[in-house]
Amino acid sequence: MGSAFLHYSKLDNREIDNLIQKMIETCKKKGIKVTTQRILIFKELAKHTKEHPSAEDLYNLLKDKVYGLSISTVYRALSIFESLGLVRRIPTPDGKARFEIANEPHGHFVCHSCGKVFDLDVTSSSYKDIRKNLFQKGFNLESCNLVCFGTCKDCSN
Amino acid sequence: MGSAFLHYSKLDNREIDNLIQKMIETCKKKGIKVTTQRILIFKELAKHTKEHPSAEDLYNLLKDKVYGLSISTVYRALSIFESLGLVRRIPTPDGKARFEIANEPHGHFVCHSCGKVFDLDVTSSSYKDIRKNLFQKGFNLESCNLVCFGTCKDCSN
DNA sequence: ATGGTTGCAAACGCTTTGCATAACG
DNA sequence: CGTTATGCAAAGCGTTTGCAACCAT
Numbered sequence: 523m524g525s526a527f528l529h530y531s532k533l534d535n536r537e538i539d540n541l542i543q544k545m546i547e548t549c550k551k552k553g554i555k556v557t558t559q560r561i562l563i564f565k566e567l568a569k570h571t572k573e574h575p576s577a578e579d580l581y582n583l584l585k586d587k588v589y590g591l592s593i594s595t596v597y598r599a600l601s602i603f604e605s606l607g608l609v610r611r612i613p614t615p616d617g618k619a620r621f622e623i624a625n626e627p628h629g630h631f632v633c634h635s636c637g638k639v640f641d642l643d644v645t646s647s648s649y650k651d652i653r654k655n656l657f658q659k660g661f662n663l664e665s666c667n668l669v670c671f672g673t674c675k676d677c678s679n
Numbered sequence: 680m681g682s683a684f685l686h687y688s689k690l691d692n693r694e695i696d697n698l699i700q701k702m703i704e705t706c707k708k709k710g711i712k713v714t715t716q717r718i719l720i721f722k723e724l725a726k727h728t729k730e731h732p733s734a735e736d737l738y739n740l741l742k743d744k745v746y747g748l749s750i751s752t753v754y755r756a757l758s759i760f761e762s763l764g765l766v767r768r769i770p771t772p773d774g775k776a777r778f779e780i781a782n783e784p785h786g787h788f789v790c791h792s793c794g795k796v797f798d799l800d801v802t803s804s805s806y807k808d809i810r811k812n813l814f815q816k817g818f819n820l821e822s823c824n825l826v827c828f829g830t831c832k833d834c835s836n
Numbered sequence: 837a838t839g840g841t842t843g844c845a846a847a848c849g850c851t852t853t854g855c856a857t858a859a860c861g
Numbered sequence: 862c863g864t865t866a867t868g869c870a871a872a873g874c875g876t877t878t879g880c881a882a883c884c885a886t
Binding site: 629662667670671674 | 771786788805820822825828829830831
Binding site for chain 1: 874875876877878884885886
């Protein structure tokens with residue numbers, strides 16, 4: 523299992539628009555309604571996916587732009603996106619979930635001092651091995667998270 | 680990264696007694712008091728480590744034996760054992776922590792249907808690689824958890 | 837039209853904490 | 862004895878839910 527850092531670059535506007543189109547199609551296919559709130563929540567996550575925002579982070583980023591937005595709408599949207607495979611939930615040991623746009627599976631390092639989340643390069647073949655092995659054993663794998671916890675370089679001094 | 684299941688066998692009484700002795704010594708060395716409750720909580724976890732009990736599970740197992748036991752005492756004891764490196768906390772995506780006696784690092788599969796936790800054989804060299812790599816980068820690693828989530832064989836039918 | 841979605845507030849579940857009492861070292 | 866741990870109840874926190882109004886399709 524590799525363990526170098528990954529450095530996903532920020533998504534550009536074209537990539538974000540493509541992701542939104544994909545999200546809209548996926549929703550329509552499943553009979554899930556495409557609302558203004560859902561588009562804006564998804565877009566805001568796409569813009570900040572590198573930072574792995576929490577539901578509250580997204581709410582704070584949006585509340586001034588989306589009149590009357592409720593944090594429960596953010597939670598509901600993220601749960602739906604997760605179940606559609608569009609968004610990944612990163613459960614952290616401090617009990618506050620972080621979110622990212624679903625891309626290549628990888629691990630995460632969460633700094634408990636500054637809260638930053640770093641992507642770790644866990645080779646996806648490792649994840650495929652796990653999935654394959656569990657599948658052969660009759661297990662149904664829904665998510666697989668490598669989450670490390672500690673203090674990052676800046677916070678360790 | 681290997682991904683077969685591990686089958687840790689139940690600890691026998693001698694192993695449990697050794698672990699308790701180790702726990703008592705570690706506490707004394709750190710100036711942490713060895714109370715009846717702490718011994719019994721640790722012992723109960725050792726007896727059930729294969730099942731990865733939650734704090735509530737341990738409380739239910741003990742409340743009739745330990746008059747007046749409070750669940751907050753269970754939480755406090757587990758937190759102390761964790762900080763001493765004697766016990767490992769397994770953060771699950773459903774927000775309920777499970778505990779085990781700290782042994783060789785390995786991954787976990789949590790069934791969201793029956794709640795059972797299965798040990799996964801993630802070779803400890805993989806964990807060592809991660810630790811080494813993060814250390815070289817100036818990161819301080821405190822915990823490293825591979826947690827898979829889904830439905831186990833029995834619950835998948 | 838109608839069924840899913842929203843916002844609000846209240847509830848939820850797990851965990852932590854404040855405080856007076858009790859127990860270890 | 863002094864200091865730490867306990868039990869109890871209450872608070873904390875992130876997240877979910879019930880419901881009436883609302884809005885995509």
